[in-house]
Amino acid sequence: MLMETDDDTLALAAAGGDATAFATLIERQYDRLYRLCFRLTGSQAEAEDLTQDICAALPAKLRSYRGEARFTTWAYRLCVNAAHDRRRRAATHARAADGWGDWEQNRRAANAETDAALDWLTQAMRALPEPLRDTLALVLDDVTHSDAADILGISEGTVSWRISEAKKHLAALRQQEETS
Numbered sequence: 282m283l284m285e286t287d288d289d290t291l292a293l294a295a296a297g298g299d300a301t302a303f304a305t306l307i308e309r310q311y312d313r314l315y316r317l318c319f320r321l322t323g324s325q326a327e328a329e330d331l332t333q334d335i336c337a338a339l340p341a342k343l344r345s346y347r348g349e350a351r352f353t354t355w356a357y358r359l360c361v362n363a364a365h366d367r368r369r370r371a372a373t374h375a376r377a378a379d380g381w382g383d384w385e386q387n388r389r390a391a392n393a394e395t396d397a398a399l400d401w402l403t404q405a406m407r408a409l410p411e412p413l414r415d416t417l418a419l420v421l422d423d424v425t426h427s428d429a430a431d432i433l434g435i436s437e438g439t440v441s442w443r444i445s446e447a448k449k450h451l452a453a454l455r456q457q458e459e460t461s
Contacts, residue, residue, distance in 0.1 A: 292352040296343040303343070307336060310353070313422065314360055320418035321364035323407045335363055350431060357424065357432045361415055368411070405454050409447055416443040 286294075286302075288309060294302035314335060319328035339359075346355060406414050412433075419429040426440045433440070 288352040289348055292343060292346050292355075293348050295340070296346045303340065306352070307339070310356060311336065313353070314356060317357060317360045317418060317422050318364065320403075320406065320421055321360065321415065322367070323403045327367070331360070331363055331367060335359055351428070353424075354428050354431050357419060357422075357428075361419075361432060364415070365411075402451075405451050408454060409450055413443050413447040413450065416440055417447040420444055 286305075288306060291302045291306045291309075295306055311332070315328055315332045318331040318335070319325065322328050322331060335356075339356075342359060346352070350358075406417060409417065416429060416433060419432060420426070420440070424432065426437050426444075429440045430437045
């Protein structure tokens with residue numbers, strides 16, 4: 282019965298405390314949430330942590346879900362917000378860690394090696410400004426421009442413009458790499 286129920290109905294049931302509906306919803310959506318988190322962070326380990334954090338917080342967050350937006354749109358918004366929060370915390374930690382000598386240099390070197398192992402698109406996406414990266418991550422996850430607009434709280438035209446700008450940035454980066 283639950284396998285035939287749509288995600289929005291499951292989310293409303295889970296918001297009301299239905300543990301079986303919640304389990305089914307997580308089973309259906311976990312991989313999609315992880316893919317988006319990976320695109321938003323560019324790191325497998327960070328994406329896994331972020332997805333787990335989102336899933337752990339989801340029961341409490343679902344209490345505010347009213348079905349006004351599709352569940353996937355609502356859940357993607359949670360991912361984008363959680364990624365923004367994580368970036369802000371990481372930037373704060375990075376500023377606090379500046380000047381910690383050899384330990385900090387070794388940590389940054391290890392991070393650089395990890396980054397070098399990522400595929401070209403993921404690495405290139407990290408160079409994009411946050412609004413372009415977030416928008417591109419959603420569209421690459423097969424989110425429509427309309428849904429991306431809802432998730433990001435912007436117009437559909439702005440989504441299209443951001444995708445166009447992201448493509449220009451990526452093309453310029455590719456050109457620069459080829460001529461270097």
